[in-house]
Amino acid sequence: MSHTEYRLPAEWERQSATVLAWPHEETDWANCLDEIRHEYLHLIDAILPRQQVILLTHPGDTSARKVLGRRARLHMVDIPFNDTWCRDYGPITLVGPESRLALDFNFDGWGGKHPAALDNRVNTQLARHHLFSRLDFRQYLFELEGGAIDSDGRGTLLVNWHCMHARHSHLTRGEIEHELHQLLNIDHVIGIDIEPMSGDDTDGHIDTLTRFISPDILVFQLQASEKRNQQLRDQLEGLRSADGQAFELYALPHAEDINADLPASYANFLFVNGACLVPAFGSDHDEVARGILADLLPDFDVRSVPAGIMIRQSGGPHCASMHIPA
Template sequence: MTPKQQGFFFPAEWHNHVATWLTFPHNDHSWQGDKLAKMYPQYFQFIKAISKGEKVGLNVNDEKLKTFILEELDRYSIDANQIEILINPTNDAWCRDHGPAFLINPETKQRMIVNWGYNAWGGKYPPFGDDDNLPVQIAKYRGLEYVTPNIIMEGGSVDFNGAGSVLTSRSCLLNPNRNPHLSQSQIEEYVCNYYGVEQVLWVNDGIVGDDTDGHIDDTARFVNEDTVVAAVEYNKNDENYEVLNENLQLMKQMRLLNGKQLNVIELPMPAPVVIDDFRTPGSYANFLICNAGVIVPTYQCKNDDVALDILSQCFKDRPVIGLEATDIIWGQGSFHCLSQQEPSV
């Protein structure tokens, strides 16, 4: 029986968390030169913000890195009792994509993990075998059953409303570098059966600088069961204008399972975040919803306050926390890309 047939589903991100899982950055191919050390202060502020409301599970590559982290926790006044450190060899930091997908069954009070396959966004960044093994390692650590669908799937490519709908992009899920043997309808069947949803909603593409082939967590996110915030670019000369406007128009036509039209709130893009002549995929949509608040990347830009205000209107039940991410974004991802939540049941 599939997880869906057993009553399991992937809950919305605002569902209460037991913990949030991170894979501690150590790969200087992602943050080249001095950029890895430079991003650590922002990363520890991220850990600190999450830890105010839940445990933080840290996958750490080796004992040397563990020693460094423990020293830094004290330096940043992070409560070490809120941090669970596991020595798990990894290739890179993007836990949203290679980490465990936790499902819950509220009827039986059980949880399980989906062990999706991971190939570093179509084989772009080998090796990735250690990252691909991580869900099984965490399932064993938590004592949870896991199921292996044997297809490629990344957590950043899907976003859930917790009421049967998932939002995704054609440019990623239908890319031949992931599952070339599957049609769109077959991929939808996997998504529904293994995430426990009823409806797949499709936009087309992603933003400039995103090497994941268009992950949804840079462009559109559910903020409640019937509402999404959609990244928009108002400068018609910007490279992102056309694709984001196209996605916006598609979402305005979408209807949910209950027949209601999807409520779409526009979320402006930051000014282009360019580092060493490279345009990074800076976006306010790459926020993490956790117990302590909604952690939003900011980019030293006039739209920072605009985005934080819009998101504060969307989330009345928890604070919206803006954290500087200009050094983190060089790695081509931000707070949502770096994290994967573990829900309570």
């Protein structure tokens, strides 16, 4: 089947599974393993009633089997990995009329900031596993992380150009856009251009700043300073859909009552079948953020999942997972 017969679905569309990576002693979670595993347990139990979870476990680490035991729709796969943020090295999957195309992009630890040789091999090993036998894997040298893009499911891709240029400083914006069009079969690329939040190693992934929740609506994370808020809002107000329409914009609160050096973002929510899982950082604003998204997503069960430990390493439930479309 031609690449042009595939499309990049929106994350609120039907999914077959969520991929997660279980924290082990050789990850950055070594000094708080029990706490982070407790959060992963909550996240797994929030997903399993709705779809499969494919849990990557580091070879030789039996802790996941001890903690989780046997659960329906939970599949554990022994694969070595450096880090648990599999949104950025897991397969970006396109859907076609009869099949799914899993794209394996180059991953180098967010521009060489962290070791990633094992992470960059994960998709190669998933391609050989029977759980992924119905996906056609294709490998590309282009560097693209799942947290750096968001799709409306209708051919429009949302990015932060600051992040894109950090990964591809040798390319012009037009050249980067051409690659995105060709690789993802995208018709329309729109983007903001803003530096990352404090403590964000990703150079400003879009999933920390603004997200689609429908083809017409963007939610965005309020920032620590009014100057950044105005910059972000002005840029979002200037974006247009493929048919030239402005987007409805809704702000998510800033969790100013937790460590200001951490990039706590309620935009790092996770869609699963019929539900939206919103990070709860232990802030007084957790319920406010959940309530805003619940009002905007009346057809979804919008619930909070604990992320107070995840944010210590600058992430949340979206960063920690990769969805596999149905």
